[in-house]
Amino acid sequence: MVKRAHGESVLSRVVRIFETFGPDTPALRVSDVARRADLHVATASRLIDELVGHGWLRRDPDRQVRVGVRLWELASRASPTLGLREAALPFMEDLHAVVGHHTQLAVLEDREVLFVERLSAPGAIVNVTRVAGRLPLHASSSGLVLLAHAPAELQEDVLASPLPAYRRTKLTEPARLRRFLADVRRDGYAYCAGFIDEETTGIAVPLRGPDGDVVAALSVIVPNDRNARMQIPALRAAARGISRTISH
Amino acid sequence: MVKRAHGESVLSRVVRIFETFGPDTPALRVSDVARRADLHVATASRLIDELVGHGWLRRDPDRQVRVGVRLWELASRASPTLGLREAALPFMEDLHAVVGHHTQLAVLEDREVLFVERLSAPGAIVNVTRVAGRLPLHASSSGLVLLAHAPAELQEDVLASPLPAYRRTKLTEPARLRRFLADVRRDGYAYCAGFIDEETTGIAVPLRGPDGDVVAALSVIVPNDRNARMQIPALRAAARGISRTISH
CATH class of the missing domain: 3.30.450.40 (GAF domain)
Incomplete structure (x- = not known):
C-alpha cells in the first residue's frame, strides 16, 4: 500500500489504528501499528499518544500498545x-x-x-x-x-x-x-x-x-x-x- | 460551558461525542449530542456523519444517533x-x-x-x-x-x-x-x-x-x-x- 494523501481525515487514521488490533494482535509496538495502519511512524506515534491520554489505548510496561478498557466501556454501555x-x-x-x-x-x-x-x-x-x-x-x-x-x-x-x-x-x-x-x-x-x-x-x-x-x-x-x-x-x-x- | 477553542483536536471532540452516550441516553438527536458535547451543531454534525460512515455511530430510521456495533466489536475483540x-x-x-x-x-x-x-x-x-x-x-x-x-x-x-x-x-x-x-x-x-x-x-x-x-x-x-x-x-x-x- 502507498501512504495516504495528506488530505485524509484524522478520524480515518484513528479508525485504521484501531483496526490493527484483534484477537491475535491484542498488543502491538508503535512501529507495528504504523506499518499495519499504513501511517508514518511519527503520525501514528502522535495519535497513539493522544489516544492513550483519553484512555482509548493503553501502553503496557513493555511499551506495547493495547486497546483501552475505556473504549470498551464507552462502546458497551450504550x-x-x-x-x-x-x-x-x-x-x-x-x-x-x-x-x-x-x-x-x-x-x-x-x-x-x-x-x-x-x-x-x-x-x-x-x-x-x-x-x-x-x-x-x-x-x-x-x-x-x-x-x-x-x-x-x-x-x-x-x-x-x-x-x-x-x-x-x-x-x-x-x-x-x-x-x-x-x-x-x-x-x-x-x-x-x-x-x-x-x-x-x-x-x-x-x-x-x-x-x-x-x-x-x-x-x-x-x-x-x-x-x-x-x-x-x-x-x-x-x-x-x-x-x-x-x-x- | 463555553465553546472550546479552535485549536482543540478532532480526537478530543470525537471522545466528547462518545461520552454523551450512556445507558440512559443510548439514542440522541444530533442537536442533543452537540449540546452535551459542547460543540457547534455544524461541527458535531460533520463528525457524526463521518463516524456513521465508519460504523462507529449509527443513525436510526428516526434520525437519532446511537453507538455503532462496529465500535463495540473493535473495542471488544482486543x-x-x-x-x-x-x-x-x-x-x-x-x-x-x-x-x-x-x-x-x-x-x-x-x-x-x-x-x-x-x-x-x-x-x-x-x-x-x-x-x-x-x-x-x-x-x-x-x-x-x-x-x-x-x-x-x-x-x-x-x-x-x-x-x-x-x-x-x-x-x-x-x-x-x-x-x-x-x-x-x-x-x-x-x-x-x-x-x-x-x-x-x-x-x-x-x-x-x-x-x-x-x-x-x-x-x-x-x-x-x-x-x-x-x-x-x-x-x-x-x-x-x-x-x-x-x-x-
Missing part, C-alpha cells in the same frame, strides 16, 4: 447489542446448562455474522467463533438464519456474489443456498451438521424484536451425532423466551 | 478484559446457578470499579450495577477488594481524598475505611451487608493474575439475611478456579 445480551443471557445460561455445549448469540453486521456473546464450558468441543468475532453468512448456522430472514435485497445480493468456500461449508452454489434458506424459513431453524468442523453440528434459530423482525440468532454447537437434533426444542423454547423479553 | 471475561464466565455460571443471585466481575479503572460482566436471573433482587457501569471504590464490595489490593500509593491517595456518601455506604471516614481494607486483606473477602441497599449484601473476593497481583474482583449480591455468609466458600472456590485459569 451499545445497541447490550439490551439484547442482557435479555438473552439468562436464557442462554439455562440452555447452556441443559445442552452442555457452546451457546451463542449473533447479529448481522456488514453482510457477516458478528458473535456478541458465547457461553462455553472449559474443554468443550471445537468452536471457531469468538466473542466479537465474525463468520461469513453462508458458512454458519447463525449466519444462515440471519440471511434467511434478511431483507430480500440483501439476500439477492449475497446470492449474486461469490460464495467462497469456508472450511467444510457446502452452500457455495447459489441454487443450493437459496433452497437451504427456504428450508430455514419453513423449519424455523438452521441445522448445519459438519459445515464448519466434521465433528460438530451448529443449530440456530431466529430471535424476533417487538415488530416481529428477526434481530439476532441464537445457536448451539453440539457434537455431530444422532443426538444433535434433540436440542432443537430447547433452543426454540429459549428463543421464544428471549424474543418475548426483548419485545416488552 | 479488549484487555476479554480474556478475563472468557476465563471467568464458566465459573460465574456455576456460581450463579448455585448462589442463585447476581454474579459480577469487576476491574479497577480510573479510581473506580468498572463492571465488565454480570449474570442475573430475571426478577432477581435489587442491584445498582450494570455491565460497563461504574461505582466508587469505597461504596461496593468489589471496589473495596480492588482498593484493598491496589498499590499503596493509590490507597493512600483515596484515603486522603473526600469519601463521598454513596447510598448507605458506611466507609466515609478514612480511619474506618483503612480498618475495613485491612480486614479485607486478612479475611480474603469484602462482606458488605446493606452498604448499597438495605435489603442486599455484596460479597467480593480477589482474582489474581499470573504474578499473584489482584487483577479483578468477583462478587455476588445476595439478600441481606443470615444465610448470606454461607455463600463465601463457593465464591472463594470460584475465584481460585478463575485465578488458576488466567494464570496458565
Whole structure:
C-alpha cells in the first residue's frame, strides 16, 4: 500500500489504528501499528499518544500498545447489542446448562455474522467463533438464519456474489443456498451438521424484536451425532423466551 | 460551558461525542449530542456523519444517533478484559446457578470499579450495577477488594481524598475505611451487608493474575439475611478456579 494523501481525515487514521488490533494482535509496538495502519511512524506515534491520554489505548510496561478498557466501556454501555445480551443471557445460561455445549448469540453486521456473546464450558468441543468475532453468512448456522430472514435485497445480493468456500461449508452454489434458506424459513431453524468442523453440528434459530423482525440468532454447537437434533426444542423454547423479553 | 477553542483536536471532540452516550441516553438527536458535547451543531454534525460512515455511530430510521456495533466489536475483540471475561464466565455460571443471585466481575479503572460482566436471573433482587457501569471504590464490595489490593500509593491517595456518601455506604471516614481494607486483606473477602441497599449484601473476593497481583474482583449480591455468609466458600472456590485459569 502507498501512504495516504495528506488530505485524509484524522478520524480515518484513528479508525485504521484501531483496526490493527484483534484477537491475535491484542498488543502491538508503535512501529507495528504504523506499518499495519499504513501511517508514518511519527503520525501514528502522535495519535497513539493522544489516544492513550483519553484512555482509548493503553501502553503496557513493555511499551506495547493495547486497546483501552475505556473504549470498551464507552462502546458497551450504550451499545445497541447490550439490551439484547442482557435479555438473552439468562436464557442462554439455562440452555447452556441443559445442552452442555457452546451457546451463542449473533447479529448481522456488514453482510457477516458478528458473535456478541458465547457461553462455553472449559474443554468443550471445537468452536471457531469468538466473542466479537465474525463468520461469513453462508458458512454458519447463525449466519444462515440471519440471511434467511434478511431483507430480500440483501439476500439477492449475497446470492449474486461469490460464495467462497469456508472450511467444510457446502452452500457455495447459489441454487443450493437459496433452497437451504427456504428450508430455514419453513423449519424455523438452521441445522448445519459438519459445515464448519466434521465433528460438530451448529443449530440456530431466529430471535424476533417487538415488530416481529428477526434481530439476532441464537445457536448451539453440539457434537455431530444422532443426538444433535434433540436440542432443537430447547433452543426454540429459549428463543421464544428471549424474543418475548426483548419485545416488552 | 463555553465553546472550546479552535485549536482543540478532532480526537478530543470525537471522545466528547462518545461520552454523551450512556445507558440512559443510548439514542440522541444530533442537536442533543452537540449540546452535551459542547460543540457547534455544524461541527458535531460533520463528525457524526463521518463516524456513521465508519460504523462507529449509527443513525436510526428516526434520525437519532446511537453507538455503532462496529465500535463495540473493535473495542471488544482486543479488549484487555476479554480474556478475563472468557476465563471467568464458566465459573460465574456455576456460581450463579448455585448462589442463585447476581454474579459480577469487576476491574479497577480510573479510581473506580468498572463492571465488565454480570449474570442475573430475571426478577432477581435489587442491584445498582450494570455491565460497563461504574461505582466508587469505597461504596461496593468489589471496589473495596480492588482498593484493598491496589498499590499503596493509590490507597493512600483515596484515603486522603473526600469519601463521598454513596447510598448507605458506611466507609466515609478514612480511619474506618483503612480498618475495613485491612480486614479485607486478612479475611480474603469484602462482606458488605446493606452498604448499597438495605435489603442486599455484596460479597467480593480477589482474582489474581499470573504474578499473584489482584487483577479483578468477583462478587455476588445476595439478600441481606443470615444465610448470606454461607455463600463465601463457593465464591472463594470460584475465584481460585478463575485465578488458576488466567494464570496458565
